[in-house]
Amino acid sequence: MVAWLAEQGHPVIPPSPLVPREPVLRDGFSMTFWQFTEILEAVEPDYARNAGLVADMHRALRGYPGELPFLSAAEPQMITDSLEDLGGEVDPADLDRARREWAVLEPLVRSRSAFQAEFGVDLQPIHGDAPPFNIAPTPNGELYADFELVALGPPEWDLAAFGPECEASYDARARALGLRELDERVLRFVNAVGMLRSLSCLALVPQLPMLADALKPAIEQWREMPFAGGLTS
Structure with a gap:
């Protein structure tokens, strides 16, 4: 998809022309390769503003002609397997x-x-991987990046966990572009699924010990959220 966006003139970081356009496995982890792009490190990310830019990206993606799997970005098999395997890495009540x-x-x-x-x-078609975070400031302007998880899904997936300010920014830009605004029930659904993805990542702690501390804030937030995003009520 990202190659198609680049060919259409949309502002993206394209795949590297130096290697085949496919993931490479190394030590049990998957890597992808993208064209080298200078990042303006001094520019502070403005996620609320970036959320508005996601609406522009969604309008561009609507023209993508290829077939995409439904919500593969959620990685449901990973969640299933991790919740079966998790043991000492998570509190029994949480599990x-x-x-x-x-x-x-x-x-x-x-x-x-x-x-x-x-x-x-x-x-x-959606980006699939937190696009307000993956908009890179470069000398050539702001470029969309990290398209490894593209999928067919609801636009709400791309705003999961970014909160009310980002949601309002997206809605304002979506209205201006003639796109629909975010649906509250779908937002609660994607936020709930996103939290379970975070919890599932605890299964990787034996390989990446740093995840134990990195995921604590998300898990504490999840404990305060309605069960299953309130979808059972």
Whole structure:
């Protein structure tokens, strides 16, 4: 998809021309390679402003002609496997809640028809990986980056966990572009799934010990959230 965006003249960091356009496995981890681009490190990220730019990206992505899997960016099999394997890395009460939440959310992640029956919103190609965070300031302007998780899904997925200020910024720009605004129930759904993805990453702590501390704030926030995004009520 990103090569298609570049060919259409959209501001993206394209794949590297030096290697094949495919992931490379190294020590159990997957890497992708992109064209070297200078980043303006002194520029502070403005996520609220970037959220508005995501609406522009969504409008561009609507023209993508290729086939994409439904919500593959959620990595449902990873969540399932991790929740089965997690042991000492997570509090038993947290693990019990996570497994019960996933029983509610997984069918909506796995099935396009189940999702649309529940929410009734339109789907389109999405970035898949927190695009307000992945807009890079460069000497050639702001460029969209990190398209490894592109999928077919609701636009809300690309705003998961960014909060009300970013959501309002996206909605304002979406209205200006003639796109629909974010749906509150879908936002709660994607936020709930995103939190379970974070919890599932604790399964990688034996390989990446730094994740234990890095994920603590997200898990504490999850404990305060409604069960399964309130979808059972």
